[in-house]
Amino acid sequence: MTVTTLSPIDARAEIEAGARLVDIRDPDEHARERIGGAINLPLARLHDLPQDGRPVVFHCRSGMRTAANATQLAAAAGHAPAYILEGGIDAWRRAGYATVxxxxxxxxxxxxxxxxxxxxxxxxxxxxLFVGHAFFGLSAFVGGGLIFAGTTGWCGMAHLLQWMPWNRRAAA
Known part of the structure; x- marks a missing residue:
């Protein structure tokens, strides 16, 4: 099954006609801003999507994540029509539609x-530059960490930041 891309206007019409709106972003992104009525199912949890035949409109922040995973999204929708919100929540907001x-x-x-x-x-x-040349090593260390995160998909800094007190809130 294929996934059709919809403009925010067409996506809203599908949702109003009964389509399920699924936000594939991570829970921390969804908690900060979301389209009202959207359920949050990150890519790793798409298997939890109910298979009730209802059309599904998937969205992310900019539309890039949904476009890159279109095959997986179509499979998750099963035999129901599957759509992608073109431009994601950013386009939804630009079209003048409310977000929470x-x-x-x-x-x-x-x-x-x-x-x-x-x-x-x-x-x-x-x-x-101003204290000692050895401090350039800090920049090299961070750059190496970013390269490692990009190639392996594991980011030590992200795991460390998740333990910070401001990130320990319960997601909405």
């Missing part, structure tokens, strides 16, 4: 990784 935002939730883990890694690289460069 909870800014009290922490930033998504990967955004925290990006902020932390970028800050450590800049810190390493500045310390290397």
């Amino acid at each position: 935002a909870d800014r009290s939730q922490p930033l998504e883990i990967m955004r925290q990784v990006q902020i932390t890694a970028g800050s450590l690289v800049i810190l390493g460069v500045l310390l290397g």
Whole structure:
């Protein structure tokens, strides 16, 4: 079965006609901002999708994750029609449709990784320039960690950040 891409207007019409809206992002992303009525089923949990024949509209943040996993999404929908919200929740918001935002939730883990890694690289460069050349090693260490995370799919910094007190909240 194939997956059809829908504009936010067409996706909303499908949802209003009874299609199930499925957010494939991670729970921390869903807790921070979501489309009302969407159920959160990250890619690893798609097997939990009820097989009741209802059409399914899948979405992520920008549409890239859903497009990259279209085959898996079609399989998860079974024999029901499967759709992807073109442009994801970002396009939904740009079309003027409401989202449920909870800014009290922490930033998504990967955004925290990006902020932390970028800050450590800049810190390493500045310390290397103004204090001692050995501090360039900090930037090299962070860069190596990012390469390792990209090639293996395991990010030590993300696991460390998940233990921080601000990330211990229960997701909505």
